[in-house]
Amino acid sequence: MSEQDAATERIGIVLETADSERAWNALRLGITAAEDGHDVSVFLLGEGVEAEEITDEQFDVRDRMEAFVDAGGDLQACGTCLEIRNSEESEYCSMSTMSDLLEIVTSSDRVLTIG
Template structure:
C-alpha cells in the first residue's frame, strides 16, 4: 500500500477542464464534487457550462445539494465559465460566472492536461 501512496504523491499538478452540459442533480453534484476534490489535491480546475449546463442555478434537490458544491468550488478558487449563446437561447439572466464563448471553451481544452465531460 505504501508503494501506491508514493506513486500518488509523485503525480504532478494537472490542469483539469470539465465540460458540464447536464442538469441531472446527481450527475452535476458528482461533477462538482470531483472538481472540488481535484482542487483540494492542488490541481487547477476550470468548469465550462454548456447547453443545459447553464441552468445549474435552477437545480434544486434535497439529496444532491448542487448549490453547496458550487459554493465550495468558488471558495476553493475554481474557475467557472458559461456559454453565452446557450444562456441567450434560454432568455436567462445569469450570475454564477462570466459569460463566455466557444473560443473560451477551446482555449480551456487546449490548456488542459485532461478534459472530462458530464
C-alpha cells in the same frame, strides 16, 4: 520545481446536463481536484447552464458550485446557451464564449465531459 508542482495538472470539466446528481458529482470532483492543488475549470454548456437553478434536496448543486469557486475553481457558462434560456451570468459563474471553452480544452492536461 517541487514534487507537488510536478503533479499539478490543468483539468477541464465540460458539464452538459441539468441532472442534479451528475452535476453535483462533477462539481464534487472539481472541488477535490482544486483542493488537491490542481488548476480546474468547469464550463457549463447546453443544459449545463441550468445547473445553478437545480433544486434538489439530496443533491445541492448550487452549494457545490459555491464550494468549487471557494476552493479556487474557475466556473464559466456558455453565453449563447444562457441567452437561449433567457438567463444571465451569476456571482459564481461568468458568461463565456466558445473561444473560452476552446482555451480550456486546448490548455488542459485532461478534459472530462459529463452529459
